[in-house]
Amino acid sequence: MSKYQENRLFIHNTLNRKKELFTPLTPPHVGIYVCGPTVYGDPHLGHARPAVTFDLLYRYLKHLGYKVRYVRNITDVGHLESDADEGEDKILKKARLEQLEPMEVVQHYSNRYHEAMAALNVLPPSIEPRASGHIIEQQVMAQQIIENGYAYESNGSVYFDVLKYNEQHRYGKLSGRVLEDMLSDARQLGRQDEKRNSVDFALWKRAEPSHIMRWASKWGEGFPGWHLECSAMSKKYLGEKFDIHGGGMDLLFPHHECEIAQSVAATGSDAARYWMHNNMVTINGQKMGKSLGNFITLEELFTGSHSLLEKSYSPMTIRFFMLQAHYGSTIDFSNEALGAAEKGLIRLMGALKALEKLEPEDTTGSFDVDAFERNGYKAMNDDLGSPVLIAHLFDAAKYINTTLSGNDMISAAQLEKLKSLFGVFIFDILGLQEFEDKDTADLTEKLVDLLLDIRLEVKKKKDFELSDRIRSELASFGIIVKDKKDGFEWELKK
RNA sequence: GGUCGCGUGGCCGAGUGGCUAGGCAGAGGUCUGCAAAACCUUGUACGGCGGUUCGAAUCCGCCCGUGACCUCCA
Helix, strand or coil, X not given: CCXXXXXXXXXXECCCCEEEECCCCECCEEEEEECCCECXXXXXXXXXXXXXXXXXHHHHHHHCCCEEEXXXXXXCCCCECCCCCCCCXXXXXXXXXXXXXXXXXXXXXXXXXXXXXXXXXXXXXXXXXXXXXXXXXXXXXXHHHXXXXXXXXXXXXXXXXXXXXXXXXXXXXXXXCCHHHHHHCCCCCCCCCCCCCCCCEEEEEECCCCCCCCECCCCCCEEECCCHHHHHHHHHHHCCEEXXXXXXXXXXXXXXXXXXXXXXXXXXCCEEEEXXXXXCEEECCEECCHHHCCXXXXXXXXXXXXXXXXXXXXXXXXXXXXXXXXXXXXXXXXXXXXXXXXXXXXXXXXXXXXXXXCCCECCCCCCCHHHHHHHHHHHHHECCXXXXXXXXXXXXXXXXXXXXXXXXXXXXXXXXXXXXHHHHHHHHHCCCCCCCCXXXXXXXXXXXXXXXXXXXXXXXXXXHHHHHHHHHHXXXXXXXXXXXXXXXXXXXXX
């Protein structure tokens, strides 16, 4: 019996705003599509949230024994800067500013993103498709939508006919919006002459002569619209109907609403069965934004090089901090909160190490390991309740420490099971890693220097027994000490 | 203005109609040459006002505060 048959996983489905029992379309296979980054800048805190959230989902589903295909795209074309002006592509704009080929920008920031995700121990997805690599698929889908009567060509661009679509389907079923309200609330937009209605959105956009990211199409040279890539690529790799679609809450409207409309218009299927949305990140209670001056990249966080940061925070601290909040809640970053998370993580990892030192006895200790197991899974089954799972881990940590200090005991069976569960929960599911301090190398240097300084003092006192012992023990670790007239040098032997 | 969400002890953050969440910080103690760690003990918590109920922080209404989306955004 697979684990997924024993565990009833409930996930919050944005489609009806309720927690629903997760049942895959074709078990044991699970298909997930998550909206990835638009690669035009360094990865920041906002990128980490969905990445960690859906990494947790991915890890848990795999742990339960599902065979998961996890598709997370890279958007390297198609996000318009603004609908009101020239509609300049973000990546194109960045390329202009930095005098680069657009694909250079894309490659550079894709690499940066991957580095940051690896540091956060976010597993790479099964497939990471790029929008620019799926122009044909997007054109085909746009054409299908035209043929089905839900899109029209206008002056070299193709627009989705939202009003027409809404006659037979409900545009707004995901975000809870009502088309009439949107129409009455419509703002005066530029280029509206091309669109039949203000709410229509582009499937294909004509490229102005200055636009260097362009592809040939039957409608002329242009580039794909904002939302089409995800519909086209999810269909290609997961099929017309798949299990879970994820992304940030900010994408709920219009992005995901448009995806549903496109999929229905093209194939008749509304694509995903479960829609999951992670909530946003705030900094000191404020939305993170470039204009607010509180925009923190992951590298700045890891190195502490931002004026708002009192110190650096390791990738694992960031990951742990995010997991201590439920993915559906906003999470506020502050030095105080991060510092608390860091200490908590150290405590947890300390208990993990303490586990190795415990000596089992014949008597069973007070901790109910079976209940710990049940409660851990129960927490995860309840819409990925990582904060509750972590709370249970802290309870276990307390028991481990109490036992180590001689105030409780543990049987061999308990110990074995606890070790196994700690491994499963901490490493497999939460995806935490041993605390790898980025300063470890620096620390080693300082430590050896300190030890050799002390050895110098010892030598002055002619305690050669101790000084020789320091040298030979260091040598046993591969550190070769070379005495100089007035000091020392040392090196690490390969 | 419209839509949706949130408001929990010094800080972060779960939860839920009646039973200790947890972490960090604080206080007292044990241990200790000192310190740290660990362990033990400790906190009038649930925005305000009404209502439903035997009982609400948990359900309903109103108000206040706050945030997200409505334009690109993770």
